[in-house]
Amino acid sequence: MIPNDPAARSIDLLRGMLTIRKAEERLARDFKAGALPGPVHLYIGQEAVAVGVCAQLDARDWITSTHRGHGHFLAKGGDPRAMFAEVYGRSTGICGGFGGSMHVADVSKGILGANGIVGGGIALASGAALAAQLDGAQRVGVCFFGDGAAAQGVLSEALNLAALWKLPLLLVCENNGFSEFSPSSGVIAGSIAGRAEPFGVPGRQVDGNDVEAVAEATAEALERARGGAGATLIEAATYRIHGHVEGEHAFLKTQYRADEEIERWRGRDPVARFAATLVERGTLDAAAVEALAGEIEAAVEAAADSAAEDPYPEPAELDRHLLGAA
């Protein structure tokens, strides 16, 4: 939900980004400590996209997410403690420990799940948009995907059909510069936003490290979708500060990006940048920003600490998901 008061709205945006940042930093430390059972793909540096988009959505709207999905989960209202428990593989996890980091989902919040298949959410979100259209409830289906997924054929298929059926669909490409371990300049030709135009779907590029710019582009796309005019593709330019997957240096022999490039993008950090903007505007003072960050960090740490104490699921629980089991 969007508060009416602009100051409160801005603080909510900052709060949302800080929550993701603090949660991801915790998971980075957990990984280093060997406390995670599987791989994690961190969202640090991209927070403005999830928060900017989800700030404009309602509970009724559906999202699909990616292997780098913690940010989308939290921004759409997913519970941090249930997310930590899931990443830790515990029975109290949002998916009972059955899904893990790459598959966090909370259908009650409209989060249809994070997908470990690059581009896997595009068709699912299109289907949710079809359901939304059939419901006639002005819901939308939103798909977060990366620049890597722009090379999947299903994106063209979705643009084609979304245009024909005027699906209430929002395709949000987070162009973070990398297709796993390959700089996208070597594997993605042309403009990603430009892929929409031949189909008659608006394609818009936005600064993905500017949360307000993302929110504004989203609001415009939602107005179009809810008004029955169809889909929009938003390409948000951002940067993946961490690697594709935590611990990648252990198995990669060569560096695939320059340290200077990472440092350059650190200078455009979406969280610090927006905090500075709020201080500049007088919405918050520096001490208030620090207090907010401290408060969020304490809450995130408490959620994680508590989730880490939870039990693993029992192997007998597997039977519940056999075909024929109610």
Add this chain to the structure above:
Amino acid sequence: MTRKRMIHAINDALAEEMERDERVILIGEDVGASIFGDTRGLLARFGPRRVRDTPISEALIGGMAVGAAAAGYRVVCHLMYANFVYTAFDAIANQAARLRLMTNGQIRLPVTFIAAGGGGRSNAGQHSDYPHTAVAGLGGIYVATPATAGDAKGLLKTSIRADDPVFFLQPTSRGGEMGEVPDGDHTVPLGKGRVAREGGDVTVVAVGAMLRPALRAAETLAQEDGIEVEVVDPRTAFPLDETLILRSVGKTGRLIVVDEARRAGSLAGPIAALVAEKGFATLRAPIIPVTTRNLAIAYAPPLEKAMIPGPADIAAAVRRSKETTT
């Protein structure tokens, strides 16, 4: 009872379920034109909102079926020829078959993927597969392999009502065949086979389109050799009706598995493993698979006929079984 063509029985099932539940929708390639006749008339009857012709985009429409089902609809997704399951396979394998487990049951998927498979029509290498085990091997999706008009109707109605995904594989070459269809709301449970012909000498498990040649072989063997064959139609390739198969083999001690799928992907393997494990003591002869060879289906009629099992192949296998005693 009413005598009907299988294709009309399928059409009845679709119409009745769409009538019964307005959340049932039908999407797919040429569902309006209906090359097999199974969806004929449904567009006119139920309108373009619920019956939607899609582009030839299997990856997208397969995934959209999943997304729309996750968002509350009961979706029938027509993939035309069963080989096109391969182009839709991400949606079926990575999404439909596992979202229930990955989300710990938050997502249940009432999706029926319907397609026509099998040879006999010189449809050649890319339109003649009978790929039930490709889907059965995923574990999280039912696979219905109807052989008669009555079972096609009953299984399809049950499939559409199921809360988990189903691959409904109708035999391309049998659509025009007449059969008895029970009147009223006729349903057939998933996972339950039937004895199509009783006999005490040899069990022949015949999958899908192989039922007809198996029954023909049984007739010949009764008349010419005095061998009484029990023909078992599993009706659902996954999960298998293990009890029925074991009961029949327990009676006859001899087992032939006839499947139009290639040997490497046929039910002969799983059924032989089942009987070896749970019916070993009852066996009086080696289990004999009668399947299509490990080749793509060839075009020229004599080639196609030579590679897909027919009554003579089945009868020969029965005689060989009968001659062996261990």
